[in-house]
């Protein structure tokens with residue numbers, strides 16, 4: 001399989017030395033939530049504008065990440081953001097969709113507007129309402145992102161596809177089941193500390209490792225604890241290019257040092273299921289643009305839609321050699337306090353995965369760490385972070401490298 005070397009080609013600093021920042025952010029609680037999609041969007045949008053210390057009238061453009069995984073079939077969901085404040089009335093507002101990476105697709109779209117000079121302040125919202133529908137409907141909606149299975153009905157949905165990845169892993173290296181339980185327990189431990197998380201319950205490695213009535217098999221080797229949950233929720237960020245602002249926001253916030261976006265082929269046979277080549281392409285592009293290496297990062301928020309994805313990502317991102325991802329968790333590297341903590345927020349696995357919100361949520365979690373405002377989740381030292389968000393089996397891949405100001 002070829003290595004993907006193409007991907008986003010842009011620079012994050014323009015001729016005036018302008019840099020792109022996240023000036024404010026907000027996050028609703030994830031889980032089974034009462035508010036409608038509109039209610040979640042309004043809550044996150046207004047709170048992010050307040051947090052940035054700007055007025056709604058300062059926003060030039062709105063981008064909404066939304067996959068419609070609840071199959072609500074609502075046209076123009078981007079106009080729901082206008083409901084947050086009358087000052088948004090008339091603004092350009094666009095819904096961006098790239099499956100489970102829709103949130104980061106929205107973030108990167110907002111960055112492009114800033115770099116193009118068509119906006120100075122962009123409000124990016126990610127939102128999804130999934131729990132209103134039964135699991136077969138949600139499973140089918142998610143599978144519309146898969147080339148071979150689109151249009152089919154499934155109660156195990158994407159879990160089946162990632163269970164196949166776990167089988168390939170077992171065939172090529174060794175049975176990953178126990179390592180997957182260790183990853184699940186790590187995520188639940190962190191999620192229990194995250195006030196925004198869907199599943200705030202510590203689960204032991206033993207519980208996650210054992211198939212039981214409370215932890216049934218969902219597909220193949222994947223147990224319930226190996227899956228991210230079906231969640232409702234929203235997150236929002238305010239993107240700015242501060243030097244060009246007429247009314248300056250507070251100077252706190254975080255800076256984008258690098259971005260990468262890389263899409264892979266859809267047909268399964270054209271991809272090595274354990275290479276996540278599109279992710280590797282986006283990762284390398286973002287780190288190169290930022291001028292950093294793995295060792296320069298303080299932590300990573302990565303797309304652990306299933307625990308097997310996190311294990312494969314340890315290897316694809318270079319934390320360990322192929323087949324040795326188990327070492328990253330066994331020796332404590334990816335734990336808080338380890339050399340490179342992964343998913344300190346609890347990740348998708350425990351924080352939840354309201355599909356369109358996820359990429360924005362990951363940027364919010366990283367921004368909180370980098371500004372020392374992550375509460376019980378706070379790492380002692382957090383200067384530089386990478387955020388990785390993917391759609392499908394590493395089909396649409398986005399990476400951001402962020403720094404504290």
Ligand SMILES: CC(=O)SCCNC(=O)CCNC(=O)[C@H](O)C(C)(C)COP(=O)(O)OP(=O)(O)OC[C@H]1O[C@@H](n2cnc3c(N)ncnc32)[C@H](O)[C@@H]1OP(=O)(O)O
Pocket residue numbers: 100135142156157158159199218224225226227228229230305349353390391392393
């Ligand atoms: C590229 C990508 O991102 S693809 C990813 C797209 N997302 C998905 O495919 C979603 C995958 N997840 C799922 O389909 C579902 O969450 C499942 C199948 C794992 C679990 O659903 P169900 O079996 O219907 O669980 P249900 O909602 O009835 O909850 C039963 C119990 O399990 C718990 N639970 C539900 N999901 C999870 C989970 N993922 N992990 C741990 N516990 C869970 C609930 O809190 C509840 O606990 P309680 O009895 O103590 O109250």
